[in-house]
Amino acid sequence: MSLFKKHKETLNKAIDAIHDRAFYAQYPEHPSPKIYGEEADKDGREKFQAGLNKKFEDLLQSDPEAWVGQEESPYLQKPLGILYPSFSASTLISRSKTAWSQWRNVSIDDRAAILVESLEGFKTRFFENAYATMHTTGQGYMMAFQASGPHAADRALEALAMGYKELKRFPENKLWDKPMGKFNIQLNKSWRAVPKGISLVVGCSTFPTWNSVPGLYASLVTGNPCIVKPHPGAILPMAIVVAEIQKVLKENGIDPNVCQLAPDTYDKMITKELAEDPAVKIIDYTGGSAFGSYLEELKGKEVFTEKTGVNSIILDSAIDIDKVAQNLAFSICLYSGQMCTCPQNFFIPEGGIKTPNGTISFEEFAQKLVDNINGLVDNPKAGPFVLGAIQNPNTVAHTEDAKRLGGKVWLQSRSIENPMFKDARTATPVVVEMSTKDKDNFKKELFGPVVLLIKTSNTEESIALASELAENHGAISCGAYTTDETTKHAIMDAMSLAATPVSFNLTGGIYVNQNAGFSDFHVTGGNPSGNASLTNPEYVIKRFTWVGFREPVEE
Amino acid sequence: MSLFKKHKETLNKAIDAIHDRAFYAQYPEHPSPKIYGEEADKDGREKFQAGLNKKFEDLLQSDPEAWVGQEESPYLQKPLGILYPSFSASTLISRSKTAWSQWRNVSIDDRAAILVESLEGFKTRFFENAYATMHTTGQGYMMAFQASGPHAADRALEALAMGYKELKRFPENKLWDKPMGKFNIQLNKSWRAVPKGISLVVGCSTFPTWNSVPGLYASLVTGNPCIVKPHPGAILPMAIVVAEIQKVLKENGIDPNVCQLAPDTYDKMITKELAEDPAVKIIDYTGGSAFGSYLEELKGKEVFTEKTGVNSIILDSAIDIDKVAQNLAFSICLYSGQMCTCPQNFFIPEGGIKTPNGTISFEEFAQKLVDNINGLVDNPKAGPFVLGAIQNPNTVAHTEDAKRLGGKVWLQSRSIENPMFKDARTATPVVVEMSTKDKDNFKKELFGPVVLLIKTSNTEESIALASELAENHGAISCGAYTTDETTKHAIMDAMSLAATPVSFNLTGGIYVNQNAGFSDFHVTGGNPSGNASLTNPEYVIKRFTWVGFREPVEE
Known part of the structure; x- marks a missing residue:
């Protein structure tokens, strides 16, 4: 054959x-002995x-x-x-x-x-x-x-x-x-x-x-x-x-x-x-x-x-704010923020986040996020394996420095012990509160587990900032939480013009960081975070040239 | 509806x-009263x-x-x-x-x-x-x-x-x-x-x-x-x-x-x-x-x-050299060489062009081409309508100047009378013989009805020059005449790497200048004559960006 x-x-x-x-996969993602063999x-x-x-x-x-x-x-x-x-x-x-x-x-x-x-x-x-x-x-x-x-x-x-x-x-x-x-x-x-x-x-x-x-x-x-x-x-x-x-x-x-x-x-x-x-x-x-x-x-x-880009989370309203905080805490911790899709800027209205059980204030949400990060980081059966290790020593230093970029430091970065590798280089997330006036500090990518909680006047301002940053400084992902259809469409419109994909209302076992082959285009190519997209047709056709030949049919 | x-x-x-x-056309090309109406x-x-x-x-x-x-x-x-x-x-x-x-x-x-x-x-x-x-x-x-x-x-x-x-x-x-x-x-x-x-x-x-x-x-x-x-x-x-x-x-x-x-x-x-x-x-x-x-x-x-580009004709061998000269004379005269697909450089081996009736020398072919150009230009029922008029007065001057760029001038450019427009600005083709040493003069586009007959050592050199010029200075079209399969494939290989389409052995009523919608890609985008191609997929997909949105299914 x-x-x-x-x-x-x-x-x-x-x-x-x-x-x-x-959904499609040719190669099973589960490292199971049943699939790949016992040994x-x-x-x-x-x-x-x-x-x-x-x-x-x-x-x-x-x-x-x-x-x-x-x-x-x-x-x-x-x-x-x-x-x-x-x-x-x-x-x-x-x-x-x-x-x-x-x-x-x-x-x-x-x-x-x-x-x-x-x-x-x-x-x-x-x-x-x-x-x-x-x-x-x-x-x-x-x-x-x-x-x-x-x-x-x-x-x-x-x-x-x-x-x-x-x-x-x-x-x-x-x-x-x-x-x-x-x-x-x-x-x-x-x-x-x-x-x-x-x-x-x-x-x-x-x-x-x-x-x-x-x-x-x-x-x-x-x-x-x-x-x-x-x-x-x-x-x-x-x-x-x-x-x-x-x-x-x-x-x-x-x-x-x-x-x-x-x-x-x-x-x-x-x-x-x-x-x-x-x-x-x-x-x-x-x-x-x-x-x-x-x-x-x-x-x-x-x-x-x-x-590189600056990825945003827009928080407007949610059904279950605890599930939101849990989901985002995992996104932040996964590989210690070293993914290009990891969120950095969390835009939260000063009036808080609307839920069916009343409004959750900026401070309440910040605390929930911190609690969820700590819960994950301090769980010895999960934390070390979700965080992994820090590839580049400079990233540890930059993460440490991030606490000086804004206002209140909601959570300091620290190292944790990995039970399997006692010498592992680790850094847990730093969470810093910022005002919209700190734009010079949050308009750039701060590589590593750096979370900036930015207090905005309202969701309109959150959207405007997220799309402006994406358009001018690049963005590879965006997460948005809203239960309001009009707000959702406004986010889709603004972020689509900034060529940034949006994940709405993610909770449970799926995260804004993840991009699936055969379904999600990874990087759109339309903003400064990159000029190519995995895998749109442009990604392949620019690699060759169509050339034609012709000749009269012999009589 | x-x-x-x-x-x-x-x-x-x-x-x-x-x-x-x-072949496909939505809009009939024939200006016939039967199609478009008597009036x-x-x-x-x-x-x-x-x-x-x-x-x-x-x-x-x-x-x-x-x-x-x-x-x-x-x-x-x-x-x-x-x-x-x-x-x-x-x-x-x-x-x-x-x-x-x-x-x-x-x-x-x-x-x-x-x-x-x-x-x-x-x-x-x-x-x-x-x-x-x-x-x-x-x-x-x-x-x-x-x-x-x-x-x-x-x-x-x-x-x-x-x-x-x-x-x-x-x-x-x-x-x-x-x-x-x-x-x-x-x-x-x-x-x-x-x-x-x-x-x-x-x-x-x-x-x-x-x-x-x-x-x-x-x-x-x-x-x-x-x-x-x-x-x-x-x-x-x-x-x-x-x-x-x-x-x-x-x-x-x-x-x-x-x-x-x-x-x-x-x-x-x-x-x-x-x-x-x-x-x-x-x-x-x-x-x-x-x-x-x-x-x-x-x-x-x-x-x-x-x-712009420099379009070549490679002359190696042909069944009927008179039909070749006739076809090329028309290509040269059509709209007085003001088409981007018009041939300029004619590469002819010093040993001549092989035909079933013996070899046609460089000089014999040059004369045949000149005779066919004159036959067309001097035919009052065809010449003025095929040549049209010269869009830009500078083109007349450049065409006139071309006779000083090489060796023997086989045909001078002149103006002809248009029976319908006595004040028409016209210029007939100039035909100049050149040696390969004149490359500085033939490596650039000489816009207008300028024909350069370049004497090469052999067809290999003709191919090498045509492809080198296309790769470094651009080419939108190429015509080749050969009855030898090996030579044909060598031309296809060399010109495809120079991203230049090739028309082989055109005689009769079809010309190297012509490009048909829905079939011929016009300009390949792969050499300096232009970065775009009518109409390959790249021509459209670079005008928009794919952006995705996703949200969990509500339980």
Whole structure:
């Protein structure tokens, strides 16, 4: 059976799911022994541990110019000691050019099948990857498994399915037969989706696979060779993905350099050299706004960014305010506010939040939120695992500093003990009250577990501020609580013009931070938080060019 | 019957045609009395003539700040004397903002139906528009009718159908139902295609409607209000289109300022002021590369350009060299080389062109081409009508200058007499021989009827030069003549990487200059001749943003 035949149904189901937008997942998110096997977790952990303090030998990139690696575990606060093969930018570019001439001539069906096969290979390493993700990003085990494994694989599949759909959108050949009255003009026409060129995928330290695989698979399926430049602090998760892609390429007689890993070190980063090379035509980037904006302005390239934003919660009215506070406390604590979708600015009217049991004052809600945060943080069976660890030491300092940005400090940030990792770097949320006059301080992203409670005149002002910040400074998520239909529509209108998705009235086990593959567009691309969206059609079609050919039918 | 019901079938047939890419036309290209009515041509001509030296009163834009107009007929070499209502940039922007709040809330179905209805209105003015186009652009009657009327209307319909298709691509609402083991999480989700904002359409002097209506209709159907800034030398054709759109808007209770005309004068152009306004989020432009590149670099805007390129003909081998010379002579003469798809650089191997009857030397082919050009130009029943008139006096001078750019001048440019317009500004093709060493002179567009015959070592060099010029300086079309399959594939490969469409072995009544709506992508967007393509999906989806909303299902 051909590889395409093997994966055709997976591909078609993914294409249907993209257009249906109901719940869909190809890769089960639950790390259950029943699904993944009794020994899967143990095997994955052991494989991760066996790889520490060694060379990572899974890649098929020959003749390394050096071996590098500076990853440190936020749980252990010590180096992982893994070394990766490294190459100069010119070697990477040169190998990429060579591989391209083969890859772009592989049929669309075969490219897609090879990529699905690589995700199946990745699936066998989800547990190993979970430990790799924990010990580079600081994510808790469950998030590290889900976000870096099945959720990432689903988003990769989503991107490649969208690419496949668009590549197949127009016919390969067509007879064009124009009636001219007494005769017809007949042309044989054909079209090609021509890949743009070398694609560079620049990863981040907090979601190394989830934020990198969509661009990687979108570029590969559309025929572009890729260079994956992971964050020096989180290489291993993407090294596993790239190794699986290279394995399948080689099995199918294709140059593994179609997809290269390009690890670098903090002292000698190669991103700029790669990005500025004229042969690099596509760049995918997740990370800080300054570098993202620099990349966006490079000429002659298609650049897809997810940068930073300021996410708002608009509190107007609610049925059950305790459930609201509980839900939001979890959103704040999840991975210690290190998600790009985590809320930061909570806009609360000075007149309070309307409920069926009367109005809840600003102060009452602040206290409820603090109580729920403390309840979660201080629960030894939940807190350490929901919070995870802090990836970057600077984030601890910034979180500490946040208490000086506004007025009353409702909750101080502190560290907690993780029963499994006594040296884990942790920081619990800081909660600070602010007035609308403090806008200079709340208009920017304060990365980490920072919660700002901003007292507004009324909900109209809350909406105006949330949409203005989103439009001018970016926003990736927005949560709103209102029981009033008119207010709800006003929020939808204002936030849609600011290109920010809104989750209304979330309570229970679903959070504003979460974005589901095949259903939620992640980042809209329409405000300063990023110019790309996972996965809308634009995300794939900018990676290739339609070129047509025509010739008269022979008489 | 609702307007949508009336036009639903037209819309669906257009969407099918886009994806089928066989021959399709909604608007008949033949100016036949049987199709358009016995009096249609006469009525159109009289309407055009009655409007000369008067105010153009068809627009529904109130309180003009001035009346302006500087159009001149290239056939009469005198002013048309038509005055159009003019407005400051700030008035135009302010009215556009107001109109937007209404337009973006009109349903997608209604927007599409209103736009199809406006094309039906335009259809009733195709003849008037043909005369308007002749006397602003210098096009011959047949081209002025076809390109500015039915072909333009077809490309407008194509763009609006593509937009409609993409706007309807994802569901408006969906129940997202995620099984969590013991329970399900259910969210009601909805999505909106949010328009980007004010759209500016900047027209050119040679194809005022054909190059402007695709962007205009793409922006309008996706919910953006539009400001149409025609070239000061060719206002009337687009004034007619805008008037028809405004009429239908008003009939449907919508602010006509959804689509405004913004005429200006050579001494006080308002394009930059409009383009740089932060409220302008979309710009469509056809014209010179310098201004196009300036627009492309404006921040915070989606810019769609068609600039200039250098189109090549690669001559390798042919079945019937006389038919080839005949076909190319017509391509060169058509509208005196003022089409963006007109060939300029003819690459001919020094060893000659292979044919079944032996090799045709460079010199023999040059002479055949010259003979065919002269045969056409000197035929009083064909020449003046194929050549038309020269839009811009500078083009005559540049064409004259071209004879000094290379070696042997095979044919001098001259003026010919037009039997219907004795004062017409005309210029016949100049044909100059060049060596590959003259690259500095042939690497740029020489606008007008300029033919450069470039002697290459062999076809490999011809291909390398054609693709290199396309990649670095842009190309909108390429013609190739070869009977060898290997050579054909080498041309396809090289030109596809340079994002340039290729027409092979055209003879008879079809020319490299022609691009058919619903089938040929016009400009690929992948080389410096422009960043946009009529009409690929990218052309429409960059004009709006997908934004999602979600809320738990009430229990």
